């Protein structure tokens with residue numbers, strides 16, 4: 225294997241040091257290392273972070289390869305600094321059997337850009353009626369530990385209770401898309417002042433909060449692990465804070481877009497801002513930032529939701545919900561959390577690598593950048609300034625709300641078990657390294 229000597233990288237909580245990677249492992253860290261390597265990388269001014277872990281990625285394969293494939297999605301992940309992503313189950317067919325999760329897992333292995341950990345559906349066909357084969361998916365080669373009907377809420381309390389009970393047997397977790405369906409029929413955006421003015425159907429905060437309140441009580445009742453997907457309201461934060469205060473095993477994620485954008489953007493009627501859960505108010509954004517900073521919200525998860533142009537370039541009501549996020553996540557977090565003084569880079573490593581890996585029980589990821597660990601790491605340039613150009617994305621889809629916007633920072637390099645997937649900001653053709 226090619227060896228790499230990364231010179232003068234800024235390590236978390238310490239001075240700039242050299243990092244030697246041999247045989248896929250961090251073999252030495254120190255100042256002015258005398259070791260020689262096949263390739264030297266000048267990392268002056270770059271921060272060395274552990275490879276990022278995403279708990280919530282839509283890779284769209286099988287079934288919607290026009291939007292994304294496992295290959296293009298993992299390339300986008302690598303460009304964003306990720307070394308592992310959890311692939312959501314709302315594919316066609318749905319990932320509700322051992323066969324489908326194994327297929328996605330194998331496609332991930334073949335890509336080589338980023339580890340793919342499939343998420344299994346909670347219910348057959350995401351229909352909320354009958355539990356899927358949770359045990360078979362866990363026992364498969366994919367080793368599924370996170371289960372979610374994301375895109376849809378497991379709204380039946382008995383099914384949710386059974387799922388929580390079932391996954392306890394193998395330390396799994398149910399990741400809930402908290403959306404009370406009856407309260408959100410016909411919803412087009414956040415319910416509030418702006419939806420009233422625009423005359424668009426509202427998605428009230430209580431539709432999220434009511435499900436989270438029910439689910440934390442259910443999880444406590446059966447003594448199981450609950451994870452709350454894409455928390456978007458100040459009220460949800462309060463409920464999660466209360467549940468954690470009780471000592472219950474509840475974790476939560478927030479998306480980069482909910483940390484930065486508000487429903488005021490919907491005034492443009494540009495469907496690039498249409499997403500589920502919807503963009504909320506500035507007060508919600510402040511509460512989400514504070515909750516991520518104090519650890520009430522455990523993780524940043526992208527909810528990378530690629531859609532082809534024909535599903536987004538249409539009138540608001542007809543457009544699909546979702547935005548791509550893998551390639552801009554770290555920059556958005558720098559802007560919303562680091563440049564505002566709310567989170568240190570150590571905090572970013574915790575919320576974007578350590579904690580998501582722990583929630584997903586992923587081994588080999590979310591480890592510190594230290595000697596003896598697998599070389600899963602990202603070199604990030606926080607001083608870089610440039611505008612977002614979706615034409616340079618590795619993702620097959622371009623539905624980003626940041627087009628043309630100046631965002632800070634850039635991923636300079638990503639390593640997956642010692643293999644560079646990104647160098648000098650560009651995707652590496654993995655075949656070339658062989």
Ligand SMILES: NC(=O)N[C@@H](CC(=O)O)C(=O)O
Nearest residue numbers: 282374375499500529545546
């Ligand atoms: N987050 C989104 O807006 N979209 C998701 C599914 C969903 O959560 O609705 C998608 O798969 O496109």
